Amino acid sequence: MFDPLSAAMSIASSGLKAQSQRLRVVSENVANANSTAQVPGGDPYRRKTITFDAELDRALGASKVQVKSIGVDKSDFKLIHDPSHPAAAEDGYVKLPNVSALVEMADMREATRSYEANLNIIDQARKMVMRTTDLMRRG
Amino acid sequence: MEPFGISLFGLASDRMSYLAMRHQLVAENVANANTPGYAARDLKPFDQELSAAEVRLAQTRKGHLELASTASGNLKVDAKTKTWEIVPSGNSVSLEQEMLKASQVVTSHALVSNVYKSSFNMLSTALAGPR
Numbered sequence: 001m002f003d004p005l006s007a008a009m010s011i012a013s014s015g016l017k018a019q020s021q022r023l024r025v026v027s028e029n030v031a032n033a034n035s036t037a038q039v040p041g042g043d044p045y046r047r048k049t050i051t052f053d054a055e056l057d058r059a060l061g062a063s064k065v066q067v068k069s070i071g072v073d074k075s076d077f078k079l080i081h082d083p084s085h086p087a088a089a090e091d092g093y094v095k096l097p098n099v100s101a102l103v104e105m106a107d108m109r110e111a112t113r114s115y116e117a118n119l120n121i122i123d124q125a126r127k128m129v130m131r132t133t134d135l136m137r138r139g
Numbered sequence: 140m141e142p143f144g145i146s147l148f149g150l151a152s153d154r155m156s157y158l159a160m161r162h163q164l165v166a167e168n169v170a171n172a173n174t175p176g177y178a179a180r181d182l183k184p185f186d187q188e189l190s191a192a193e194v195r196l197a198q199t200r201k202g203h204l205e206l207a208s209t210a211s212g213n214l215k216v217d218a219k220t221k222t223w224e225i226v227p228s229g230n231s232v233s234l235e236q237e238m239l240k241a242s243q244v245v246t247s248h249a250l251v252s253n254v255y256k257s258s259f260n261m262l263s264t265a266l267a268g269p270r
Contacts, residue, residue, distance in 0.1 A: 004159035008166035015170030022173075052174040062163060063177075065170040114172050117234050121166045124245045128162065131252045132155070135259075 007060050008125045014064035015118035018052055021067050022111045025050045026104050033099040041089030045097040047073035073098055151255045157185050158248045160214050165241045168232045175228040181220035181240070188214060 025048050035045040053068035075098045083092035161182045171177040182188070223233040 004156070004163035008159075008163040011163065011166040011170045015166075015172075018170070019173075052171070054171045054174050054177050062167050063171065064167075065174055110173070113234065114169070117169045117172065117238060118166075120238065121162075121169050121241060124241050125162055125166070127245060128159065128248045131249060135252055135256055 005125045005129050007062055009122050010060065011057075011062055011064050012118040012121040012125070014066065015121075016115060018065045018067055019111045019115040019118065022050050022052075023108065023115070025070060026108045026111065029099045030101070030104050030108075033097060033101060033104075035097060036085070036087040036094060038087070040087055042087065042095075044077060044087070044095050045099070047075075047097060047099045049073050147258055148255065151251050151258070153189070154185065154251045155248065155255075157182065157188060157214065158244050158251070162241065162244045164216065165237050165244065169234065169237050169241075171230075172232045172234055172237070173230065175230060177230050177232065178218060179220060179222045179232045179237075181217050183215050183217050 029047050032045040037044050049071045051068040051071070052065050054063040055066045056062075057064050077095040077098050079093045079095060081092050082088055082094050085094045088094045164180050164182060168179045168181075222231045223236045225231045
């Protein structure tokens with residue numbers, strides 16, 4: 001059987017990895033919040049989404065977290081009337097990405113919070129290991 | 140080894156492996172804090188584990204091997220533990236609760252390792268005299 005404390009550290013590091021990938025997706029969305037189409041009337045950037053899945057690590061006997069899929073948000077694009085825009089269609093409407101800054105900020109906050117929680121777990125596991133090895137010290 | 144009439148060292152090491160296992164479960168819950176449909180898991184309280192661990196294999200001959208540990212190998216995971224909240228995606232992990240549990244685990248672990256160390260110091264004082 002695997003030592004539970006080192007197992008805890010490797011589980012928490014899987015959490016760190018998943019949350020940082022989520023942060024990557026958020027930053028892609030924010031960076032492309034105003035990316036319109038290359039051709040007139042074309043589709044702009046589509047918001048990306050990320051989903052997680054619990055994965056049983058058989059060697060560890062514990063469920064880690066992994067990124068299940070990076071998908072796209074199928075909601076409608078925002079339309080604004082701007083005939084002078086290079087990506088405007090013939091009727092003068094431009095499609096803007098379906099990225100909402102508010103949603104992305106909330107997502108970013110949650111990712112950061114979960115990331116810190118995982119980091120906290122690693123730190124505490126490390127402290128417990130240190131305490132246990134300290135038992136061997138004299139005095 | 141039962142130097143004080145009670146198996147203090149055995150109890151301490153059982154408690155330590157219980158705490159390590161609990162910390163592992165907390166880590167699992169925290170890692171899956173945003174996984175849809177994931178249900179938080181925890182261990183049963185230590186006193187329940189302790190009374191469950193009383194049953195052992197009988198050693199009727201000298202050649203019979205003793206089981207290495209009493210509690211750590213067969214700790215019961217409680218998959219239906221009560222949590223503070225369940226979000227609409229079906230995830231029942233509350234990060235605040237998990238942080239609380241983790242700090243409880245660390246505090247108890249510090250207590251147990253101090254007990255272990257003091258008992259060991261008492262033994263060495265009895266054997267070798269004060270240094």
